[in-house]
Amino acid sequence: MKIIANPEIETWKEICKRPLMQHEGLENSVKNILKKVKEEGDVALRELTLQFDNALLNKIQVQPSEIEEAVSEAPDDLKKAILIASENIRKFHASQQKTENKIETTPGVVCWRMATPIEKIGIYIPGGTAPLFSSVLMIGIPAKLAGCTEIILCTPPDSTGKVNSSILFAANHVGITKIYKIGGAQAIAALAYGTESIPSVYKILGPGNQYVTKAKQLVSLDGVAIDMPAGPSEVLVLADDEANPSFVAADLLSQAEHGEDSQVILVAYTGNFIEKVLVEIENQLLQLPRKEIAQKVLLNSYAIVLSKALSIEFINEYAPEHLIINTKDCDELVNKIKNAGSVFLGGYSPESAGDYASGTNHTLPTNGYARCSGGLSLESFQKYISIQKISKLGLRQLGPTIETMAEAEQLRGHAQAVRIRDEK
């Protein structure tokens, strides 16, 4: 980690820049894939799956027998863990359900909102060596709570044409039954445009690599909603001198093992504390199977000495996806946070709790996007319809206001729709 003591405010913008992975030609490759799937449907999906996943698919959809097999195969301790985590995720997201009152803004003018589910949603879950079944829970549970009626899940197969059994178990547990063995940009294309096997949806959610993210961005230009632009994961830990350096080191490493493009930031009040954490990192690093990834991430990462007041300002400028406040006064400090995805307070709230099981969502804004967006929530699967009912007297009262404004915007027809009712 690069240690920076008391950086000038002018330098913060540069420090806050995330490491950028340049992929030449990414956009063109993705555009070609989208076009191919849009034009050729299932034929393209089979061809691309052979090309990218090295799998010759028999059926594109996961069959009931495969789900049954996965359920019986899953280890008991994992099943139990998934049940406990699901229950917490369900409790927290259910608490986000709200009812709204009807508001009489003017006598006889009643306005309100009705929350309705997005009927058709698509979930993308990456495959590969680390099967992210936890994301199935984080997206599937609020989707079910919101009342989405069609939930489609796409995830790539391994080279034998099978989908990871933990993903199938989690999906089945949540109640998702339409699962397709398609990954990458081709899955996003199928969810956006539909093919013979895969129905199109109104919103696509879920993590993915740069191809998946670019595909989501491109289909969003065609009117399909997406959750958010997903970038590499990141954590910022703010620790005072009384924090346990080995806890802080473990939290930084747990983020650093994610992927080579992750970033971890430590903000502390003294250089002395930072030294202690760095020693701990050295010790703990050796025990990690993914230590090579973590080591590369640490090269791109910072340990910064700042006063308490400036720390908060820096955090709000950086807008971290995950923020751990491991200080004595964390309960006060959190109220000063303006920009962050998810905040973990005190010495016993590691990020991994929120990644899996405490109940909060782990789909969060990265790359500074927390300045303008929160993470996934029940609302991500709903939309509000506004409704108004105006009585004859209500319209008479509001009429002159509407007519004056409509005439001033030179929209006579708008005024006329009021006037004609007044005349009758």
Next chain:
Amino acid sequence: MKIIANPEIETWKEICKRPLMQHEGLENSVKNILKKVKEEGDVALRELTLQFDNALLNKIQVQPSEIEEAVSEAPDDLKKAILIASENIRKFHASQQKTENKIETTPGVVCWRMATPIEKIGIYIPGGTAPLFSSVLMIGIPAKLAGCTEIILCTPPDSTGKVNSSILFAANHVGITKIYKIGGAQAIAALAYGTESIPSVYKILGPGNQYVTKAKQLVSLDGVAIDMPAGPSEVLVLADDEANPSFVAADLLSQAEHGEDSQVILVAYTGNFIEKVLVEIENQLLQLPRKEIAQKVLLNSYAIVLSKALSIEFINEYAPEHLIINTKDCDELVNKIKNAGSVFLGGYSPESAGDYASGTNHTLPTNGYARCSGGLSLESFQKYISIQKISKLGLRQLGPTIETMAEAEQLRGHAQAVRIRDEK
């Protein structure tokens, strides 16, 4: 209007397609403008304003004296109307403010959310012959309620370098003081990337033509949030035989006068009722100053005969921006609506009430986007930060669940962050 009696369900998809205006080269022109502003800043803004608005700007920012002048110039009845409308808009959006409880998902594991304002937002307001000062209220009022601290407004000047006085009056009334005389894609570029005069923002909102919409979409790929892809405006009126045909005709015309690419749809239970409405349209059309626009729109529009049950299905498939339910049983029918932006119930709730003054927002999803998104609301200016605080005992209880799931996802560091706390 094209009359279609009882169309087969297979044909609905085609009917639901909105008229598409193709603009060759649009994306490239917009990309060039974005690049120019990003690289050259204010110099580019001045050059493009001379080119597109034919205005040689002295200062880019509207000066306090210009605002004072606009306030004294605005007609008294318009001032009064803006005050009444603002109060209704404020009441309705204030009612969307919510408090959330802390949830203990597991003993010792407490999770909650904190709504925080998006600090910096940009509002775009088109200029031209019809000054949309009502959009200043619809965006500015909830932004202020949410607590956004930096609100920047861009709107194009006329050829004398002046900004419309109703827009300045409305902005001043709402409390927006940073107003810049820049329009089109160049305004969106300035708000996204910042220039010497115009600060960059985290989210851009507001209506605009195809250049503005494309620019918003393109900057959104760079991590700036936007409200929604704004398309041409549209209304669907559902009317039973007891509705007043002249009210229905007036509502259809009030939408048809918006712009040549607007669309209006009438759904009724009998052809007889449709005939009555068409006669009324002929009569009322002649009185409209914008009749030529309305006539063109009617050529692209449909009057459809459907049974009550199928009407509701069709509406949910079409997902109209504005939906007027002018039927006796409108209070029941509204509960069956799944996809719509804003709904107007009964014979005395014309769309123009919601466009200006009833309190609901008029920035709404068009082009079927109501399937996945609602209109602007207080939440559009906020984001939720999730927070968790776990006690030592809470972590001990949840620990095995987290560790099992982390190991199954092959993220040992995540498990380690829990284990190390348990060991101490």
